[in-house]
Amino acid sequence: MRVVIGVSGGSGAPIAVKLLGYLKDHETHLVISDSGKKVLLxxxxxxPEDVYTSATYHYDDSDISERISSGSFIFDxxxxxxxxxxxxxxxxxxISDSLITRVAAVSLKERRKLILVPRETPLSTIALENMLHLSRNGAIIAPIMPGFYNNPKSVDDIVSFTASRIMDLMGIPNDISKRWRED
Ligand SMILES: Cc1cc2nc3c(=O)[nH]c(=O)nc-3n(C[C@H](O)[C@H](O)[C@H](O)COP(=O)(O)O)c2cc1C
Structure with missing residues (x-):
């Protein structure tokens, strides 16, 4: 699978790092925003250099001329x-004033799968309306919202759970986290 991963400046960088590790057998195209780099640290x-090694390709968020910026670049x-x-x-x-926001816009216009993983609390009405607008336009909104039904023992369990749910949404079979009533 060819995957574009954008890491922006919300909290939750460990989930991006974990997901990249799980995607080793896939072609990954990674972009980290300036704020994303600060939160990552x-x-x-x-x-960023420590994480770039886990991706197949990486790009600068400010370089709008990269190949992933074009609708002609096909990704899954x-x-x-x-x-x-x-x-x-x-x-x-x-608004597409960075490589991450541009690839997201391309995903919407080309009707490709776009998974957004927001994290904020509480959510303002503006944020909720933005999410509803994006969902109505085809994006999948998958907030960082850990489940506790599988009795996580550590932060790493919660991070793995979230990354595995994202893999489910991507359509990548995995048995990383225990599923409810499946042994
Ligand atoms: C330590 C830290 C944690 C942050 N956590 C969040 C967060 O959970 N959600 C959020 O929307 N913004 C968060 N921010 C603010 C964003 O980084 C900021 O709005 C930034 O402009 C986002 O830019 P970007 O979307 O281009 O990465 C955080 C910033 C810092 C420094």
């Missing part, structure tokens, strides 16, 4: 994880 201690799914309220608002409004 804060939450994982990792620099675009995941923005975490997706900040700022990026979410831009995508909802059709």
């Amino acid at each position: 804060q939450e994982t201690g990792l620099k 799914v675009c995941v923005i994880v975490p997706c900040s309220m700022s990026s979410l608002a831009k995508i909802s409004a059709g």
Whole structure:
């Protein structure tokens, strides 16, 4: 599978790192925003270079001329994880002033799968309306909302659970997290 992964400046960078690790057998195209780099360092201690090694290709978020910016670049799914309220608002409004927001706009116009993984609490009415608007326009809104029914024992369990649910949405079979009443 050919996957574009955008990492913006919402909280939840460990989930992006975990997901990239799970996608080793796939062709991954990674973009980390400037804010995403700051949050990545804060939450994982990792620099972008440490994470780029897990991706097949990586790009600068400010370089709008990269090949993934064009609708002619075919990919299977675009995941923005975490997706900040700022990026979410831009995508909802059709603003494409960075590579991440541009690829999201391309996903919508080309009717390709777009998975947005926002994290914020509480949610303003503006954020809720943006999510509803995006959902109505074909995006999948998959907030970072851990389940507790599988009795997580650690933060890593919660991170793995969230990454595995994203894999489910991408259509990638996995048995990373225990499923309800499946042994
Ligand atoms: C440590 C840290 C945590 C943040 N967490 C969130 C968050 O959970 N959700 C969010 O929407 N923004 C969060 N932000 C703010 C975004 O990084 C900020 O709005 C930024 O402009 C987003 O830009 P981007 O979408 O281009 O990455 C956080 C910022 C920092 C420094």
